[in-house]
Amino acid sequence: MAAHYDAIVIGTGPGGEGAAMKLAKRGKKVAIIEKAHSVGGGCTHWGTIPSKALRHSVSRLIEFNSNPLFGEDQARKQLTFAEILSHAQSVIRKQVNLRKGFYDRNECDLFFGEASFVDNHTLQIRKNDGSLDYLSADNIIIATGSRPYRPADIDFAHPHVYDSDTILSLDYHPSSIIIYGAGVIGSEYASIFRGLDVKTDLINNRDRLLSFLDAEMSDSLSYHFRNSGIIIRHDEQYKSVEATPDGVIMHMQSGKKMRANCLLFANGRTGNTDKLNLTAVGLTPDGRGQLKVNDNYQTEVENIYAVGDVIGYPSLASAAYDQGRIAAGSIVSGKDTRKKLILDIPTGIYTIPEISSVGKTEQELTALKVPYEVGRAQFKHLARSQILGSDVGSLKILFHRETKEILGIHCFGERASEIIHIGQAIMEQKNGGNNIEYFVHTTFNYPTMAEAYRVAALNGLNRLF
Incomplete structure (x- = not known):
């Protein structure tokens, strides 16, 4: 007879961990299933x-290589991809x-292996x-995450073709790389290489980088x-990928050809639902392997929930944990939870420099016809930034011209x-607490990067008339 639990969580990423910890701390008997060799x-x-x-x-x-503190005539330090991987593994x-x-x-009871549904319990x-x-x-909570999308016409078994998972097994230092897909993952790896x-x-594939960002960023x-x-x-758009003994040639629909030592294909992700036997419980994922859920993250089957990448937007580790x-809160209370994700979820993109x-x-x-004003602070004008020798960057605050709400x-x-x-902390304040003047009336440590808020607030308020 199968061991019985109050809840089973499939997946130990942020979404699964967030659910399991809350359930366990509320006294529930919890099992966790992870298909990989270890949690995370x-x-x-x-x-x-x-x-x-x-x-x-x-x-x-x-x-190090750009800091004059170490001497302008210093030999440039060189590191290979394999060398920096050792830090990541640590x-x-x-x-x-x-x-x-x-x-x-x-x-929590941990089970390692591949889970699939027999029925909804x-x-x-x-x-x-x-x-x-x-x-x-x-x-049961599905928190199985996602994997890189792999078109059938690209040979990912070739030693010079990678996706964002397999790139971590790169055991040589390429002289050149083509990164196909300029989303968050592609842009971050472009910075790294x-x-x-x-x-x-x-x-x-689009007309500008990371088009969901503010255009200035x-x-x-x-x-x-x-x-x-x-x-x-x-x-x-690519037309075909030709693998050669020493690299790849990418043929584009525009007629261009590009040759490189290796290819990183980073164009989209797919939810990990294909091996869960969801037909046994009457669930059908969409074409990207994602499931529909309600505000409590319940699927169309009342006792089955889904969180994280497997439900799509916003596909952020931080949001998945909260989901x-x-x-878990809905399961514990047995009813709709009043808890919701915050409306304004922060986005962090770890390019060089960060956004x-x-x-x-x-x-x-502008599209909403909201009367707003802009306050800016350039990092190169901040004492802390000058001390750090990092003068690239800026902070921009958008606020309502009349209410001064950020x-x-x-x-x-x-x-x-x-x-x-x-x-973000000020934006979340209620009852008039969200006001750009907060940054003018508070006192910041000096010198700090946080001082950029005071500079930007003064800059923006000076634009009002």
Whole structure:
């Protein structure tokens, strides 16, 4: 007979972890199923953690090579992709041990293998040795994440063709790379490879980089990418990929041909639902493997929930964790939860330099006919930025001309993803607390990057008449 639980969570990424921890702390008997060899999900092993660790290493390398403090006649330090991978692997190990401890301390039962539905209360687990286990539960949460989209006409088994998961197995230092797909993942890896002096072609399907961003931020990124030597090709679609013994040739629909030592295909992701046997419970994912859910993250089957990448937007690790907790709250209470994701979810893009934003863009506010004003602070004018030798970047605050309510914040430059949260905290204040004048009337440590908020607020308020 199958062991029975109050809840089973499929997947140990941020969404699964958030759900499991809340359920366990509310006294529920919880089982976790993970198909990989250790906990953490794609976020820890192939996505967020390793790519950000790689980015940090490359950023420090660039800083060393450009810092006059170490002498202008110094020999440039060179690192290979394999060398910076060692730092990423160290971070992954620490994260896995940390997260394994969470499950152990909260007495969650961990099962390793591939889960599939038998019915809406029962799961089959196929272990690595081929043996089968069966578990049942009152409620089941699908937090299986996503994987890189792989077109059938591209040979990903070729030693010079990679996706954003397999790129972490790259065991040589390429002289050149084509990155197909200029979304968040493609742009971040373009920064990493160019920082390692790899000739980088970034192929974009659209007319500008990261078109969901405020146009000024997108333009700033494009400028700095080109200034660093990245070749950006907009409005391009591939026709075919020709693999050669020493690399790849990408044939474009426009007639162009590009040759490189390797290809990173980073154009879209697919929800990991194809092996769950969802037909057994009457669920049908869309063409991208994603499931529909309600405000409590319930699917069309009342006792089955889904969170994280497997439900699509916003496909952020931070949001997935909160979604898992909200779903768990609904299970614990047995009714609709009043908890919801915050309206303005911050975005952090770990390119070099970083970009982070929260709230509306200028383009959105213009389309909505909202009377807004702009306050700006250039990092090169901040004492802390000058001390750090990092003068690239800016902070932009968008606020209502009449109420002075902050409507959007956009930051470009080193530590942008940290800086953004200061403004986000004020944006979340109710009953008139969201007001740009807060930054004028408070006192900031000096010198700090946070001082950019005071500078930007004064700059914007001076525009009012």
